[in-house]
Amino acid sequence: MGIAIEEENHYGFRLSDELILLRDQIRRFMREEVKPIEDTLPHDAIGCGREDRIRLRAMAEAMGLTRLTVPEEYGGNPVSAMARAVIAEESSKCRLGGYAPALGAFGGGPPNIIWGGTPDQIERYGIPCVEGKMRAFVAITEPTGGSDPRNNISTRAERDGDEWVLNGRKMWITGAEGADFGILFARTRDGTAEAPPEITAFIVEPTFFGINFNEIKVIRALSPYEIILENCRVPVGNVLGTVGQGFGVAQSWLVDARIPYAAGCIGMAQEALDMACGWVKQRPTRDGMLADKQAIQWMIADSEVELRAARMLVYDAASKVDAGQSGKVDASICKLYGTETAGRVVDRAIQMFGGMGVAQEMPLERWYRELRVKRIGEGPSEVHRMVIARDKLRNTNGGVYFS
Numbered sequence: 001m002g003i004a005i006e007e008e009n010h011y012g013f014r015l016s017d018e019l020i021l022l023r024d025q026i027r028r029f030m031r032e033e034v035k036p037i038e039d040t041l042p043h044d045a046i047g048c049g050r051e052d053r054i055r056l057r058a059m060a061e062a063m064g065l066t067r068l069t070v071p072e073e074y075g076g077n078p079v080s081a082m083a084r085a086v087i088a089e090e091s092s093k094c095r096l097g098g099y100a101p102a103l104g105a106f107g108g109g110p111p112n113i114i115w116g117g118t119p120d121q122i123e124r125y126g127i128p129c130v131e132g133k134m135r136a137f138v139a140i141t142e143p144t145g146g147s148d149p150r151n152n153i154s155t156r157a158e159r160d161g162d163e164w165v166l167n168g169r170k171m172w173i174t175g176a177e178g179a180d181f182g183i184l185f186a187r188t189r190d191g192t193a194e195a196p197p198e199i200t201a202f203i204v205e206p207t208f209f210g211i212n213f214n215e216i217k218v219i220r221a222l223s224p225y226e227i228i229l230e231n232c233r234v235p236v237g238n239v240l241g242t243v244g245q246g247f248g249v250a251q252s253w254l255v256d257a258r259i260p261y262a263a264g265c266i267g268m269a270q271e272a273l274d275m276a277c278g279w280v281k282q283r284p285t286r287d288g289m290l291a292d293k294q295a296i297q298w299m300i301a302d303s304e305v306e307l308r309a310a311r312m313l314v315y316d317a318a319s320k321v322d323a324g325q326s327g328k329v330d331a332s333i334c335k336l337y338g339t340e341t342a343g344r345v346v347d348r349a350i351q352m353f354g355g356m357g358v359a360q361e362m363p364l365e366r367w368y369r370e371l372r373v374k375r376i377g378e379g380p381s382e383v384h385r386m387v388i389a390r391d392k393l394r395n396t397n398g399g400v401y402f403s
């Protein structure tokens with residue numbers, strides 16, 4: 001596109017030359033193609049017009065940036081966890097960058113657990129998602145609580161001949177209405193003192209008997225939905241995976257998503273900090289520019305340090321996943337620190353901009369709202385702290401002064 005690749009390796013921690021090229025390619029794509037379209041949209045729009053979307057996706061496709069979590073045998077272009085983190089950070093600097101499901105330039109793709117389905121399920125649900133013809137939701141959380149899904153899922157599924165009959169409610173399910181199908185988790189056997197409850201994953205369609213949706217308005221424009229299941233009938237062929245094994249399926253999906261989730265938050269915050277740096281260098285005060293003031297410089301320094309640390313935690317978790325390790329605790333560490341850091345950095349950027357920081361002509365207040373949600377979605381901060389603390393306590397008996 002005629003622009004020299006940036007010389008400095010600002011995010012240099014263990015990135016290969018190939019990943020630096022990828023990062024710079026996406027950065028140019030976002031600046032030159034995506035951002036100009038975004039600038040024409042209303043402040044809270046969550047997608048662009050159909051023509052622009054098709055054009056952007058075709059460009060992303062030509063650059064090999066789509067279908068990144070789809071296996072090769074289904075026409076995918078799977079990349080490493082590190083590459084996904086780099087892509088998520090850069091693409092999240094624009095809201096059309098693809099981190100909103102199926103709305104952005106990089107296309108959606110189904111939740112990756114669909115690839116564990118039968119050939120028929122892959123054909124009916126997986127492939128149409130890859131082709132952009134279908135969109136899906138994932139429904140785990142219930143009104144009784146989402147932090148401990150294994151014990152809180154009380155939606156029941158009872159077998160009745162060739163069908164399962166589902167009764168219960170799901171809450172906070174992103175993009176549920178208008179989706180073509182969803183992967184929904186229900187209890188197929190209660191727990192006992194010895195064994196936890198048995199959870200099963202089902203593929204449900206909005207056209208099935210007994211399923212209804214209610215929008216829940218929240219702090220951001222992309223709404224979640226309540227799903228009400230009243231004797232909802234699901235064909236036995238729509239069980240995803242094995243009956244009773246759904247919890248493992250849900251967990252693998254959640255762990256897999258946390259690293260790019262954290263990286264996306266860092267991308268928004270980095271853009272906010274870079275914007276603030278540009279602003280304070282131009283904003284005069286009675287005796288010098290805002291940038292000359294220690295109060296401002298400390299906000300910049302703290303933000304830069306925290307963002308670099310957050311990024312390194314993302315790369316650390318991604319490199320462990322790429323090395324074949326589980327990465328569960330590392331994903332919790334980078335999700336916790338990445339989302340909380342990003343919220344603090346955007347908050348400081350707003351402070352440096354003053355009134356302009358909360359004006360709707362700037363993206364800052366939208367990022368601020370979005371980042372508030374990110375501390376709750378994909379496991380709230382407290383749950384990740386529990387995961388990290390339990391692991392630390394399990395694996396540490398005492399330091400050198402205590403044995």
Ligand SMILES: Cc1cc2nc3c(=O)[nH]c(=O)nc-3n(C[C@H](O)[C@H](O)[C@H](O)COP(=O)(O)OP(=O)(O)OC[C@H]3O[C@@H](n4cnc5c(N)ncnc54)[C@H](O)[C@@H]3O)c2cc1C
Pocket residue numbers: 137138139140141142143144145146147148171172173174175218224373376377378379380381382383
């Ligand atoms: C905008 C949005 C979109 C979402 N999209 C989806 C989706 O697509 N699919 C889906 O399945 N879910 C989705 N969720 C749900 C999300 O995953 C849950 O909100 C989250 O898991 C927390 O569950 P909860 O809201 O029921 O809070 P609760 O589980 O009731 O917890 C409330 C608070 O208490 C804390 N807490 C809970 N247990 C403990 C404990 N033992 N010790 C200390 N603190 C504790 C929690 O961290 C939290 O801060 C979405 C949520 C939001 C807000």
